[in-house]
Amino acid sequence: MTDLYQRLGGAPAVDAAVDRFYRRMLADERVAHFFDDTDMDGQIQKQKAFLTMAFGGPHNYSGRDMRSAHAPLLAKGLDDSHVDIVVAHLGGTLKELGVDDSTIGEVAAIAESVRNDVLSR
Amino acid sequence: MGELHYRGEPVAFETGESALDALERADLGPKGVCRAGLCGACLVRVRAGDVPERARQGLAPRMVAQGAAFACCLVGPGPFDLVDLGDAGTCQATIEVLETIGRDVVRVGLRTEMPLDFRPGQYVVLERADGIERSYSIASLPSDAHVELHVRRTPGGALSPWFFDAGALGQSVRLRGPLGTCCYEPGRPDQALVLAGAGTGLAPLLGILRDALAHGHRGPIDLYHGARDEGGLYYRAELGALARAHQNLTVHGCVLAEPAVDRTLRTLGLGDAVLADRSTLEGTRVFLCGDGTLVKSLKRRFFLAGAASRDLLSDPFELSPKPARVAGA
Numbered sequence: 001m002t003d004l005y006q007r008l009g010g011a012p013a014v015d016a017a018v019d020r021f022y023r024r025m026l027a028d029e030r031v032a033h034f035f036d037d038t039d040m041d042g043q044i045q046k047q048k049a050f051l052t053m054a055f056g057g058p059h060n061y062s063g064r065d066m067r068s069a070h071a072p073l074l075a076k077g078l079d080d081s082h083v084d085i086v087v088a089h090l091g092g093t094l095k096e097l098g099v100d101d102s103t104i105g106e107v108a109a110i111a112e113s114v115r116n117d118v119l120s121r
Numbered sequence: 122m123g124e125l126h127y128r129g130e131p132v133a134f135e136t137g138e139s140a141l142d143a144l145e146r147a148d149l150g151p152k153g154v155c156r157a158g159l160c161g162a163c164l165v166r167v168r169a170g171d172v173p174e175r176a177r178q179g180l181a182p183r184m185v186a187q188g189a190a191f192a193c194c195l196v197g198p199g200p201f202d203l204v205d206l207g208d209a210g211t212c213q214a215t216i217e218v219l220e221t222i223g224r225d226v227v228r229v230g231l232r233t234e235m236p237l238d239f240r241p242g243q244y245v246v247l248e249r250a251d252g253i254e255r256s257y258s259i260a261s262l263p264s265d266a267h268v269e270l271h272v273r274r275t276p277g278g279a280l281s282p283w284f285f286d287a288g289a290l291g292q293s294v295r296l297r298g299p300l301g302t303c304c305y306e307p308g309r310p311d312q313a314l315v316l317a318g319a320g321t322g323l324a325p326l327l328g329i330l331r332d333a334l335a336h337g338h339r340g341p342i343d344l345y346h347g348a349r350d351e352g353g354l355y356y357r358a359e360l361g362a363l364a365r366a367h368q369n370l371t372v373h374g375c376v377l378a379e380p381a382v383d384r385t386l387r388t389l390g391l392g393d394a395v396l397a398d399r400s401t402l403e404g405t406r407v408f409l410c411g412d413g414t415l416v417k418s419l420k421r422r423f424f425l426a427g428a429a430s431r432d433l434l435s436d437p438f439e440l441s442p443k444p445a446r447v448a449g450a
Contacts (some may be wrong), residue, residue: 019429022424022430026421026425027425039417040417040430044430045160048159049154049155049157052157052159059155059157060155060156
């Protein structure tokens with residue numbers, strides 16, 4: 001349990017953010033097609049796991065998990081531009097929730113740390 | 122040594138490790154992804170065992186009611202008795218009612234050998250004596266005399282035409298279930314409810330609707346029943362009577378082809394009708410039942426229209442092999 005995760009408000013903060021974050025992604029045609037075939041309830045659960053990690057919360061993701069989970073998306077053309085969009089929506093979501101810029105920067109840095117695993121390089 | 126059973130079979134289990142670790146080592150059941158009680162990949166149903174709060178943190182009440190827990194958070198020594206989420210008991214039932222209620226739709230009334238402990242909106246897998254099985258949603262309440270299913274005839278289907286044959290009356294079938302989580306949760310009685318379904322998607326919606334009314338739900342309830350043309354709608358009179366008895370209930374019939382007889386019907390798709398009646402779905406609880414493709418697309422559309430994910434409940438009928446739902450084929 002890190003300081004960042006506590007400052008953001010822990011699990012309730014993840015719950016408050018997840019719908020806003022996922023709605024932003026589905027409404028953005030540049031990334032929405034990556035979620036075309038997915039079951040929404042399962043996706044929400046996965047987005048919660050992602051947000052928990054990005055908020056500095058407890059998780060046990062390994063680089064290998066990140067790689068295998070995103071391999072099908074790579075085949076659909078996932079690249080740096082899409083990761084940029086996800087990070088931007090993450091920041092936008094937190095801004096909507098009244099989080100200050102420097103904290104958003106900390107979250108973005110954690111999200112950035114998995115970029116290479118997500119893109120399998 | 123701990124004690125762990127999975128689908129009734131003992132699995133080697135060490136103190137301090139998680140049930141997921143043990144199941145993975147034995148190459149059984151779910152595979153983990155996040156291993157922190159978040160991603161949902163390792164959800165199982167706990168039949169017996171002392172479940173720590175952490176193993177259910179963040180799960181919807183409807184999942185907890187089904188016994189769901191994260192296997193990665195069930196730490197030895199246990200004991201834990203686990204099955205797959207979709208695993209349920211079985212019971213014998215007799216077909217006591219066969220009544221045509223619409224074009225190619227028959228109401229099947231079943232008497233079970235013992236009371237079926239289901240929640241309105243759930244479904245059962247019905248197996249005929251020859252082993253052919255299909256999933257059907259329950260339209261009745263537990264207090265009704267029969268477990269009621271609505272079956273649509275699928276031409277050339279393996280099971281559904283049988284129910285249109287008087288020979289099925291009095292026959293014995295096996296039911297597996299109840300299954301599914303598309304149910305009314307008591308609480309928040311003033312919330313607006315939207316129930317939308319096409320064809321025999323009305324069956325679970327009818328159970329959910331009557332359950333909400335029985336719990337004294339006070340908020341506005343809008344039921345949208347859709348079909349290609351007016352002949353595809355059924356239970357119009359019954360739904361009308363329910364609406365007259367409950368001021369907060371409005372029933373909308375939606376068809377794609379211009380109606381010839383009933384001018385009160387709306388010529389609109391389900392999604393268009395729901396969104397024409399309100400500017401946002403924020404704060405509304407939504408139930409979606411019927412054809413899987415339609416339900417999934419409505420779910421996404423209604424989420425984008427502001428419905429919260431935890432308030433979007435659905436029962437998509439799938440025309441695919443087990444264990445997914447099979448629409449009355």
